[in-house]
Amino acid sequence: MRNRSVTYSSEATFQALADPTRRAVLDLLRRGSQPAGEIAGAFPVSRPAISKHLRLLRRAHLVREHREGRHRVYQLNPAPLRAVASWLDQYRTFWKMNLTSLKTFVEAEYVKETKQAAKTNIKTVPGKR
Amino acid sequence: MRNRSVTYSSEATFQALADPTRRAVLDLLRRGSQPAGEIAGAFPVSRPAISKHLRLLRRAHLVREHREGRHRVYQLNPAPLRAVASWLDQYRTFWKMNLTSLKTFVEAEYVKETKQAAKTNIKTVPGKR
DNA sequence: TTATCGCGTAACTGATAGGTTACGCATTAT
DNA sequence: ATAATGCGTAACCTATCAGTTACGCGATAA
Numbered sequence: 001m002r003n004r005s006v007t008y009s010s011e012a013t014f015q016a017l018a019d020p021t022r023r024a025v026l027d028l029l030r031r032g033s034q035p036a037g038e039i040a041g042a043f044p045v046s047r048p049a050i051s052k053h054l055r056l057l058r059r060a061h062l063v064r065e066h067r068e069g070r071h072r073v074y075q076l077n078p079a080p081l082r083a084v085a086s087w088l089d090q091y092r093t094f095w096k097m098n099l100t101s102l103k104t105f106v107e108a109e110y111v112k113e114t115k116q117a118a119k120t121n122i123k124t125v126p127g128k129r
Numbered sequence: 130m131r132n133r134s135v136t137y138s139s140e141a142t143f144q145a146l147a148d149p150t151r152r153a154v155l156d157l158l159r160r161g162s163q164p165a166g167e168i169a170g171a172f173p174v175s176r177p178a179i180s181k182h183l184r185l186l187r188r189a190h191l192v193r194e195h196r197e198g199r200h201r202v203y204q205l206n207p208a209p210l211r212a213v214a215s216w217l218d219q220y221r222t223f224w225k226m227n228l229t230s231l232k233t234f235v236e237a238e239y240v241k242e243t244k245q246a247a248k249t250n251i252k253t254v255p256g257k258r
Numbered sequence: 259t260t261a262t263c264g265c266g267t268a269a270c271t272g273a274t275a276g277g278t279t280a281c282g283c284a285t286t287a288t
Numbered sequence: 289a290t291a292a293t294g295c296g297t298a299a300c301c302t303a304t305c306a307g308t309t310a311c312g313c314g315a316t317a318a
Contacts, residue, residue, distance in 0.1 A: 005289055011281095012148055013288085014146055014147050014149075014152070015147055017143055017146075017147075018143050018144055018146070018147035019275090019276080020140055020143075021276090023143070023216075026220075027219075030219065030220070030223065031191075034292080036294075036296085037293090037294060037295070037297090040295090045277070045278095046277075046278065046279085047294090047295070047296090048277085048278075048279085048295090048296075048297080049276070049278075050275055050276090051295065051297085051302080052275090052276075052296095052297095053249060053276090054296095055296085056275095067285095069285065069286070069294090070284065070285040070286060070293065070294050070295080071285095071294065071295085072295065072296085076202040076306060078223040078224040079224055081217055081220050081224060082224055084217060085214075085217050086223070087152075088210060088213060088214050088217065090156075090159065091155075091159070091207040091210050092214070094159065094205060094207040095207040095208055095210060108183055135299065138278065148305090148306085150306090163266060164264080164265090165264075165266085166263095166264060166265070168264090173311085174306085174307070174308095175307070176264090176265075177265090177266080177267080177307085177308075177309085178306065178307055178308080180265065180266055180267085181267095181305085181306075181307085182306085183266095184266085185305095196314095196315095198316070199263065199264050199265080199314070199315040199316060200263095200265085200315095201265065201266085202267080203307065239267095242263095
């Protein structure tokens, strides 16, 4: 058998990851596959909204869908994330390098950051609906 | 001196990375700091457009700006990417795991992928847009 | 001082994306 | 057969963003 590697569109992947709800869906699916309804139930947005997110994730091939009776079960497909990881790797050396020059920046700026970082944290299993 | 860790808003980071032009700007800055004009010159869009991209990157703290005479030099700040990397790390085990179950998917789907993957590749120093 | 350069901002346009409600289509349950 | 469930799609509204041109301001050059 040939060793073919699948080339995913990084563009679609980044695009899909840009939305916090979609990242949360992925985080949710790391725990195991789930039907669309249960996924939607985990978020404070409507079911159609989640449906659209799922379609986007499907097109980015970050999830796969298969039917079980009248359920549509969604499964994580982490393969496209490899491309993102390898893009990031190009920067890995940089953030090891710049620690000293970063320091001055940090002293001045970190305060503003921590303030708004709290509310933008991804919740893996969100509460209300 | 204390060893404080800066918490960046992953939300802003992902958001900034969602645009291919902005990723290309970062890729450009890996080669070294540059004034805004030169960055703009590397892209087929107007200078104000790049200026707005730079502002977004600035707000995501992915770049820093300092003035040199009448130039505004932009410098890469890769620190926020660490958060993205650590998010990705949670998926690293998954894409090592799923290789076999991925196989069936690949056989069926890879054709469509390769077709559109060609035109969506990120160019480090992009040409037209 | 005056002209020019570098660059950001304002104001506007068009496209896109996330959200909603309403609806329709299968599939299971009664 | 009929009702109910699960879920996607259509149609719509709104906010945001990428792009443009016009303008203004500070810094250098003449």
